[in-house]
Amino acid sequence: xxxxxxxxxxxxxxxxxxxxxxxxxxxxxxxxxxxxxxxxxxxxxxxxxxxxxxxxxxxxxxxxxxxxxxxxxxxxxxxxxxxxxxxxxxxxxxxxxxxxxxxxxxxxxxxxxxxxxxxxxxxxxxxxxxxxxxxxxxxxxxxxxxxxxxxxxxxxxxxxxxxxxxxxxxxxxxxxxx
Amino acid sequence: xxxxxxxxxxxxxxxxxxxxxxxxxxxxxxxxxxxxxxxxxxxxxxxxxxxxxxxxxxxxxxxxxxxxxxxxxxxxxxxxxxxxxxxxxxxxxxxxxxxxxxxxxxxxxxxxxxxxxxxxxxxxxxxxxxxxxxxxxxxxxxxxxxxxxxxxxxxxxxxxxxxxxxxxxxxxxxxxxx
Numbered sequence: 306x307x308x309x310x311x312x313x314x315x316x317x318x319x320x321x322x323x324x325x326x327x328x329x330x331x332x333x334x335x336x337x338x339x340x341x342x343x344x345x346x347x348x349x350x351x352x353x354x355x356x357x358x359x360x361x362x363x364x365x366x367x368x369x370x371x372x373x374x375x376x377x378x379x380x381x382x383x384x385x386x387x388x389x390x391x392x393x394x395x396x397x398x399x400x401x402x403x404x405x406x407x408x409x410x411x412x413x414x415x416x417x418x419x420x421x422x423x424x425x426x427x428x429x430x431x432x433x434x435x436x437x438x439x440x441x442x443x444x445x446x447x448x449x450x451x452x453x454x455x456x457x458x459x460x461x462x463x464x465x466x467x468x469x470x471x472x473x474x475x476x477x478x479x480x481x482x483x
Numbered sequence: 484x485x486x487x488x489x490x491x492x493x494x495x496x497x498x499x500x501x502x503x504x505x506x507x508x509x510x511x512x513x514x515x516x517x518x519x520x521x522x523x524x525x526x527x528x529x530x531x532x533x534x535x536x537x538x539x540x541x542x543x544x545x546x547x548x549x550x551x552x553x554x555x556x557x558x559x560x561x562x563x564x565x566x567x568x569x570x571x572x573x574x575x576x577x578x579x580x581x582x583x584x585x586x587x588x589x590x591x592x593x594x595x596x597x598x599x600x601x602x603x604x605x606x607x608x609x610x611x612x613x614x615x616x617x618x619x620x621x622x623x624x625x626x627x628x629x630x631x632x633x634x635x636x637x638x639x640x641x642x643x644x645x646x647x648x649x650x651x652x653x654x655x656x657x658x659x660x661x
Contacts, residue, residue: 318499318500318501318572318593319497319498319499319500319572320497320498320499320500320503320570320571320572320593321496321497321498321542321569321570321571321572322496322497322498323496323539323542323570324503324535324539324570324571325498325502325503325506327534327535327538327539328503328506328507328510328535328612329506331510331531331534331535332506332509332510332513335510335513335514335517335531336513339513339517353509353513356505356509357502357505357506357509360505361501361502361505364499364501391499392498392499392501392502393498393499393502394496394497394498394499415496415498434506
């Protein structure tokens with residue numbers, strides 16, 4: 306699908322999170338049906354998230370009015386307190402910050418409200434789209450990262466946790482207008 | 484995915500519509516890839532919506548605090564002004580009401596923000612999930628309906644329009660507790 310005119314989208318519109326979580330559930334179910342196994346579904350959810358993240362970053366930068374982050378820990382705080390709030394209506398906690406790593410803990414998760422994983426899908430990374438979104442969005446601001454779901458309330462953990470590891474600060478590409 | 488405890492969900496949570504429309508776009512893209520043709524994708528989007536509608540009705544009834552509708556025109560108004568507002572943050576216009584039919588016109592549509600259909604997908608009923616949601620939700624309140632997308636801004640129409648036709652008022656099933 307081609308998408309046009311995103312710059313003109315100037316206010317943050319909201320929709321119901323129940324509709325969102327059901328719609329997201331429909332994707333996960335469809336992918337499990339298509340790929341017939343959990344690992345491939347996990348991978349595909351991450352890829353799908355990546356494609357969403359590379360687009361979502363524009364809205365974030367246009368509306369969040371945040372400055373450049375001085376270090377990776379600041380980046381973590383902005384994602385946790387501004388990004389998650391803007392898109393999912395929740396805030397995350399930042400833990401385990403170092404120069405090149407941090408984790409985001411979600412005390413609640415609108416993607417997975419009311420979801421229970423059936424036994425045969427116990428290793429499904431249901432929320433892997435979030436990892437992809439972070440990877441895609443950060444790549445657009447010159448940070449190549451790897452993200453992984455390290456804990457998940459659906460797996461019985463207390464919180465859902467995403468580990469983000471900085472692999473490379475990418476060079477900005479300057480495009481010559483001529 | 485099994486979903487539990489929906490009755491405990493007592494406030495209307497909101498998430499960002501841009502994230503929702505990108506996520507919905509990812510579903511449509513995935514289905515086009517899977518089914519490799521537009522008609523089957525249209526059908527699948529409607530079915531997916533149906534499954535969502537049969538669940539969403541609970542939240543609607545719990546929060547909308549609307550009474551029974553006296554006739555099909557009243558049902559139309561409740562869907563247009565309360566249902567669309569609650570779930571998509573927009574209201575629809577009701578047109579062409581008769582005893583067994585009405586149409587809902589959406590002046591804007593959060594599902595399809597910034598989407599353009601590529602030429603080869605000109606007949607894609609991108610918004611068909613909405614038809615399914617209505618069919619599923621209404622079936623849960625004893626109305627068997629057929630819904631179809633009769634106009635779509637993505638097809639070049641001024642508005643997006645869903646025609647709803649009542650096929651049957653179903654008998655309520657009383658389940659004997661013994």
